[in-house]
Amino acid sequence: MAGGLVKYRHLSRDSAHRQALLRNLVTSLVKHESIHTTWPKAKEAQRLAEKLITLAKRNNETSRRKATSILYTPHDHLPKLFGELRKRYQERPGGYTRVLRTEPKSTYDQGASAILEFVDGPKDMRFAMTAAAVARDRALGRQSNSLTLKNRSKVLRYRDNGEKAFDEMVRRVGKLDLAGVKKVNASKSGEAAEKEN
Incomplete structure (x- = not known):
């Protein structure tokens, strides 16, 4: 059957490449709290970032292990995730990230571009x-x-x-x-x- 519902964006990559891309984007988001990328990548990374903050809010050993499996260089970013970010979003029921459309990054391909950022942070646009x-x-x-x-x-x-x-x-x-x-x-x-x- 052609034209079925797709549960997620494939981003023109195979599974391993797509997961590595999303992990890299989310790790950069935790590090910098705001990243500029294409709109489809930002929307897919937003899903993973929301799950990561939910894991941080649970703050148990299982959630720490899952967060470690998502982040690259977790020893650098876990203290920030389970410290500053967990405290910031403790009372918020959801919606920890925001995607803002921007002008295309490249003048040649004119691809949809966006900023993915954490809300209520120092770089909140x-x-x-x-x-x-x-x-x-x-x-x-x-x-x-x-x-x-x-x-x-x-x-x-x-x-x-x-x-x-x-x-x-x-x-x-x-x-x-x-x-x-x-x-x-x-x-x-x-x-x-x-x-x-």
Whole structure:
């Protein structure tokens, strides 16, 4: 029968190569907390990363053995997985990773590209983008729209000291953004003065 349902992406690789690729991606994700790859690889690695965090939350000998079999160089990454990452996601019921589509990495093949990242971490892209949107709204003296408020509640829901970290990020981004806004306003006023002359 042609065209049956496929349970996972084969990624144009045989089984051993595909498993090695996914293990390598997940090991890099635990190490760096954010990786840039193609969209299909990110979606498949996301499944394995979610299982890895679930194993870390169980924190027993069996889960440690399974995590050791998934990670390359487990002696380097198990302390982080069963320490920092386990504590970060202890209260979160699921959804430990996020896949964000990006522009294609290569100008030649135009393949779908994505960023795979852990949520509520130091490299959380949605946290930074929401803080930038709030800082921009404050600089322009307007209310944040409903999407920005929804994203704000999402990024703060399970984060420890979330309000304090968010306000600090808004303040830092606001300083950078205000400098850019002042430059733009100065150049616009200079152009307007030249047109009057």
